[in-house]
Amino acid sequence: MHLFIELSLLIVIALIIASVMKVLRQPLIVGYILTGILVGPFALNFFHSTESIHIFSELKIAILLFIVGLSLNPLIFREVGKTTLLTGLGQVFFTSGIGYAIMQLMGFDAITSLYVALAISFSSTIIVLKILTDKGDLNKLYGRVSVGFLLVQDVAAIIVLLIVSTIPRVTGESLSAAVALLFLKGFAITALIYIIGKRVLPRISKFFASSQELLFLFSLAWGLGLASLFYSLGFSIEVGALIAGVLLSVSPFSYEISSRIKPLRDFFVLLFFIMFGTQIMLTELPSLIGPALVLSTIVLLGNPLIIFVIMNVLGYKRKTSIMAGFTVAQVSELSLILISIGFASGHVSAYIVSLVTLVCIITICGSTYLMLFADTIYPQIHRLLGIFELRKKRSVQQMTKEQHPEIIIFGYDRVGSDFVYAAEQLKKQYIVVDFNPRSIQKLKENNIPYEYGDAEDVDFLQDLGLNNAEMIISTLPDFNANMLLVQMYRKDNQKGIIMVLSHDVEHAEALYKAGATYVVMPHYLGAHYASSMISRFGFNSFEFEEERNKHLQHLAQRQS
Numbered sequence: 001m002h003l004f005i006e007l008s009l010l011i012v013i014a015l016i017i018a019s020v021m022k023v024l025r026q027p028l029i030v031g032y033i034l035t036g037i038l039v040g041p042f043a044l045n046f047f048h049s050t051e052s053i054h055i056f057s058e059l060k061i062a063i064l065l066f067i068v069g070l071s072l073n074p075l076i077f078r079e080v081g082k083t084t085l086l087t088g089l090g091q092v093f094f095t096s097g098i099g100y101a102i103m104q105l106m107g108f109d110a111i112t113s114l115y116v117a118l119a120i121s122f123s124s125t126i127i128v129l130k131i132l133t134d135k136g137d138l139n140k141l142y143g144r145v146s147v148g149f150l151l152v153q154d155v156a157a158i159i160v161l162l163i164v165s166t167i168p169r170v171t172g173e174s175l176s177a178a179v180a181l182l183f184l185k186g187f188a189i190t191a192l193i194y195i196i197g198k199r200v201l202p203r204i205s206k207f208f209a210s211s212q213e214l215l216f217l218f219s220l221a222w223g224l225g226l227a228s229l230f231y232s233l234g235f236s237i238e239v240g241a242l243i244a245g246v247l248l249s250v251s252p253f254s255y256e257i258s259s260r261i262k263p264l265r266d267f268f269v270l271l272f273f274i275m276f277g278t279q280i281m282l283t284e285l286p287s288l289i290g291p292a293l294v295l296s297t298i299v300l301l302g303n304p305l306i307i308f309v310i311m312n313v314l315g316y317k318r319k320t321s322i323m324a325g326f327t328v329a330q331v332s333e334l335s336l337i338l339i340s341i342g343f344a345s346g347h348v349s350a351y352i353v354s355l356v357t358l359v360c361i362i363t364i365c366g367s368t369y370l371m372l373f374a375d376t377i378y379p380q381i382h383r384l385l386g387i388f389e390l391r392k393k394r395s396v397q398q399m400t401k402e403q404h405p406e407i408i409i410f411g412y413d414r415v416g417s418d419f420v421y422a423a424e425q426l427k428k429q430y431i432v433v434d435f436n437p438r439s440i441q442k443l444k445e446n447n448i449p450y451e452y453g454d455a456e457d458v459d460f461l462q463d464l465g466l467n468n469a470e471m472i473i474s475t476l477p478d479f480n481a482n483m484l485l486v487q488m489y490r491k492d493n494q495k496g497i498i499m500v501l502s503h504d505v506e507h508a509e510a511l512y513k514a515g516a517t518y519v520v521m522p523h524y525l526g527a528h529y530a531s532s533m534i535s536r537f538g539f540n541s542f543e544f545e546e547e548r549n550k551h552l553q554h555l556a557q558r559q560s
Contacts, residue, residue: 009046010039014270025372027127029273029333030364033357036277043282061337062241064272066223067265068158068334069245070258083145083314083437088152090310091328095121095303102298106291112352115342119335119356120299122157123328125150127364131371132327140478141436142323145311150327157334158242165236165341189233193226193247201251209253216260222248238341269333276336281354288355295355296362300370303328305388312389315437317454319378322385326374329367331360375480405431408466410455410485411475412439412448415522419473420448428471433464455481458488467492474500479507483514490515 017038018031038044099117108116128150129138137143208218223244230240248254281288304325311321339356342348370377407423407430409416416432423430432443432450443450453460455476461484466472472489474482482500489498497517502508508519537543 006046010035010274011270013039014274026368027130027364029124029127029269030361032270032273033277033280033361036274037280037282038277039274040278040280040282042280059268061272061340062224062227062237063264063268064337065161065238066227066241066245067258067261068154069242069247070249070254070261071245083311083316084148084152086314087145087307087310087324088149089156091149091303091306092121092153092156094306095298098298098302099295102294106294112348115339115348116295116352116356118160119338120295120331120359122153122332122335122338123150123303124330124332124334124364125154126333127330127368128327128371131368135372141316142320142327145316145320146324146327149307149324153328153332154334157332157338161334161338161341162239162242164338164345164347165238189230189235193243201247205248205251205253209256212260215253215257219248219257219261273333273336276340276353276357279350279353280357281350284351284354288351288358291355292358292362295359296366299331299359299363300329300366304370308385309388309390315440315452317435317452317457318382318385318389319454319456320435322378322381323374326367326370326377329370330363331356336360405429405449405465405469407431407471407473408433408464408469409473409475410434410481412436412443412450416475419475456484458484461485461488467496469493470496472496472498474498477501477503479504479511482511482516486511486514486516 014032014035017035018028021028021031021034039046096117099120100113103113103116104110125147128146132138132143132146138147205215205218208214223241226244226247227237227240230243231237248257251257304322307325307328308321311324312318316324335356339348339353343350343353406428407426409419409423409430409432412420412432412434413436416434420430420432430449432448433453433455434440434443434450435452435454440450440452451464453464455461455474456478466485466488472485474485476482479502482502486498486500489496494515498515499518499520500511500516501520501522502511503521503523505521508521511519533544533547537547
């Protein structure tokens with residue numbers, strides 16, 4: 001069959017299966033792998049042009065790593081705090097340790113055990129970001145923490161990929177020498193290219209950015225050119241492609257480049273996972289099932305519990321910790337690249353490729369439903385999670401008895417500081433409730449009375465004396481949390497004032513119906529004020545400048 005016809009059929013089948021995955025609310029990656037299994041040599045076996053497609057193998061991995069590098073701007077690591085660093089690296093350490101021990105117990109050799117252990121310790125940033133965005137949880141505390149430690153994991157995975165793709169197949173003392181030489185050469189070449197990228201790249205990229213087509217061509221030439229340069233110097237193509245992406249990520253045009261390359265990335269992602277699916281040995285399925293289920297259990301159950309324990313020790317509440325834990329219950333696409341490189345280097349067998357791919361399918365499917373239905377699952381396992389808590393929550397009964405706050409403010413980070421200022425102006429006793437340790441630290445530093453707690457924890461709200469307060473203010477964006485606050489407050493207090501926040505008109509109407517005194521809608525208020533400015537000022541730029549200066553002064557006061 002002609003290559004063009006085979007590719008056409010391949011894409012049509014991928015479309016059909018991916019559409020089914022969409023209906024089942026599964027990531028399309030699962031559909032791509034299943035397509036590969038279906039058309040592969042162990043099923044329909046109609047795809048015979050594997051040798052022709054094989055020329056894409058190194059290219060597709062290089063392109064994928066180049067695009068991964070584009071998203072790893074070194075400047076963003078300034079925002080990585082202690083929590084995300086400890087959680088991300090801690091989970092990788094414990095999962096890989098447990099995975100290695102399990103693989104050894106199942107009779108696999110040390111190198112194979114190490115590859116598989118590392119593969120199951122990394123989670124998929126792409127899948128998690130997609131689900132968090134679809135759920136609207138990206139800006140929740142657990143969502144922000146999850147994205148942070150997944151970024152840390154991506155960096156750890158990249159370091160592993162760099163080492164694995166560059167170390168030659170040597171053992172003993174020669175391996176140690178190769179590693180030392182690798183780091184020396186890598187540091188020298190990267191430093192040189194970094195200087196060039198810092199001094200020269202911004203100027204030339206500015207010239208190429210004048211044309212969209214030219215910018216696209218330049219980015220490809222930069223990525224593939226550096227990959228070839230590194231290869232000619234004794235490194236792997238993957239190392240050069242990744243470093244090329246990282247260097248280009250600091251360019252002011254990195255987002256534009258990423259958007260231009262996105263269709264190319266999607267095509268190579270499609271090919272990569274389909275080709276991976278074709279390598280699954282269905283004839284070995286009976287022997288694969290047992291190890292795959294054991295490893296999948298570690299990922300689906302073990303990873304969330306490891307994250308839960310680490311975050312609990314760091315001071316996070318039970319729900320936040322387990323919700324973040326659910327996000328690491330799958331194997332990353334970088335793990336498949338790791339296994340692919342290991343197979344190409346002769347470090348692992350085709351059987352291991354099949355094993356990790358099967359674990360990938362099981363865990364991606366399972367974790368997707370874990371994240372989608374996390375709010376339903378949590379109440380069922382709430383009490384059971386107490387067994388794994390090393391840092392037990394403290395009671396707030398003594399605190400509330402002494403302070404009797406007249407105003408309770410939920411959430412400090414967003415606009416809570418404005419409400420704190422208003423409460424102080426009223427000279428009323430108030431308290432701020434937050435479950436973000438970073439916010440708690442700010443409250444401590446500013447000597448603001450606070451309580452560490454979760455607005456969705458019914459027991460905590462009862463201990464806090466919610467119904468005795470004269471005013472409740474919630475700056476939380478979560479509809480469910482605000483609805484719970486309104487319903488609990490109105491149950492025993494019909495006269496008090498409760499203000500909550502909403503970004504959705506339907507949610508605002510529901511909150512009013514439940515008894516909210518006032519629903520703050522930031523987008524509506526902001527747009528209303530901005531439109532009134534236009535009505536009042538017209539084309540008077542001086543008036544707008546005055547308003548701008550007032551706004552800047554207010555922002556500066558909030559930061560101080």
